[in-house]
Amino acid sequence: MNEIDLRRFDLNLLAVFEVLMRDRSVTRAAERLGRTQSAISHSLSRLRDQLGDPLLIKGGRRMEPTAFALEFIEQVRPLLRGVERVLSPRHKFDPARSRRVFRLAAPDFALALFTDLLADLRAEAPGVSVEWTGPRETMLLEVAEGQVDIAISPARLRLPTGVVGEDIGALEWRCFASRGHPAFRKWGARAWARWPHLVVRVGDQLESPVNIAAAAAGLRRTIAGWVPNFSVVAPVLAASDLLATLPVPAMAGTLRPFGLDSRRVPFAIDPIPHVMLWSAARAKDPEIAWLRNRLRPLARNRFTSLAG
Numbered sequence: 001m002n003e004i005d006l007r008r009f010d011l012n013l014l015a016v017f018e019v020l021m022r023d024r025s026v027t028r029a030a031e032r033l034g035r036t037q038s039a040i041s042h043s044l045s046r047l048r049d050q051l052g053d054p055l056l057i058k059g060g061r062r063m064e065p066t067a068f069a070l071e072f073i074e075q076v077r078p079l080l081r082g083v084e085r086v087l088s089p090r091h092k093f094d095p096a097r098s099r100r101v102f103r104l105a106a107p108d109f110a111l112a113l114f115t116d117l118l119a120d121l122r123a124e125a126p127g128v129s130v131e132w133t134g135p136r137e138t139m140l141l142e143v144a145e146g147q148v149d150i151a152i153s154p155a156r157l158r159l160p161t162g163v164v165g166e167d168i169g170a171l172e173w174r175c176f177a178s179r180g181h182p183a184f185r186k187w188g189a190r191a192w193a194r195w196p197h198l199v200v201r202v203g204d205q206l207e208s209p210v211n212i213a214a215a216a217a218g219l220r221r222t223i224a225g226w227v228p229n230f231s232v233v234a235p236v237l238a239a240s241d242l243l244a245t246l247p248v249p250a251m252a253g254t255l256r257p258f259g260l261d262s263r264r265v266p267f268a269i270d271p272i273p274h275v276m277l278w279s280a281a282r283a284k285d286p287e288i289a290w291l292r293n294r295l296r297p298l299a300r301n302r303f304t305s306l307a308g
Contacts, residue, residue, distance in 0.1 A: 140159065177244070195222075198223075
């Protein structure tokens with residue numbers, strides 16, 4: 001990539017790029033922005049020269065983004081939203097009239113929480129949108145810089161300067177399997193160790209809380225399969241004889257639709273405290289405070305449901 005002199009970089013190009021990435025068409029982008037097609041094509045050409053990448057390539061009826069374009073837009077969107085917030089006139093936040101786009105970072109086990117949040121916001125703030133992004137190495141820095149409005153993460157993370165938060169509860173663990181699973185007829189530590197397990201691959205599985213707690217109880221599980229995220233666990237369990245020991249929120253809302261059942265973990269395993277994080281510089285932002293107040297009860301409810 002060519003070295004970019006930010007003093008000479010036109011930020012308007014980023015606004016055009018965002019629309020192009022959404023519409024994947026010079027014609028539609030020109031209509032949306034009220035500009036000519038030649039002007040949009042010229043802006044795209046300038047961006048290509050500045051960034052050293054074709055960004056969007058003709059493919060059928062739509063232009064297809066390059067790998068770099070997909071990565072770049074993830075950084076561009078929060079920057080543009082930040083500029084919009086700074087330049088917007090200061091006024092009292094009115095959820096019913098707001099068209100604010102919030103950015104939430106949370107693990108994929110928070111799917112039910114995200115669904116709850118959207119339902120609440122649709123009733124109170126129909127013009128508000130929430131972009132859910134998964135956690136990544138740069139998440140805490142993005143929170144500190146205001147690129148991510150709120151993040152949910154384990155409390156054990158060391159917070160950098162500029163990030164504050166509050167406890168929202170601890171993840172309880174539970175064992176899940178298909179309804180009527182033979183292991184649940186005489187449930188206990190021996191049954192847990194006897195049947196094969198399905199595991200969500202998160203970090204180093206050898207150091208997972210489940211493995212550590214099982215080893216302390218003198219147990220070891222046989223892993224029959226790994227999946228990349230929590231959202232695919234339910235259909236796999238429903239169609240197999242596998243067990244899964246997971247955080248309670250990961251399976252919220254899936255037991256009845258997939259015909260699953262659950263039991264307490266038959267050995268001691270510590271809950272994982274979680275926190276809700278936001279930028280210290282924006283702690284008094286009425287919009288962020290409003291979103292925190294909507295998330296707090298939903299998170300605390302989801303972190304404890306099914307735990308009994």
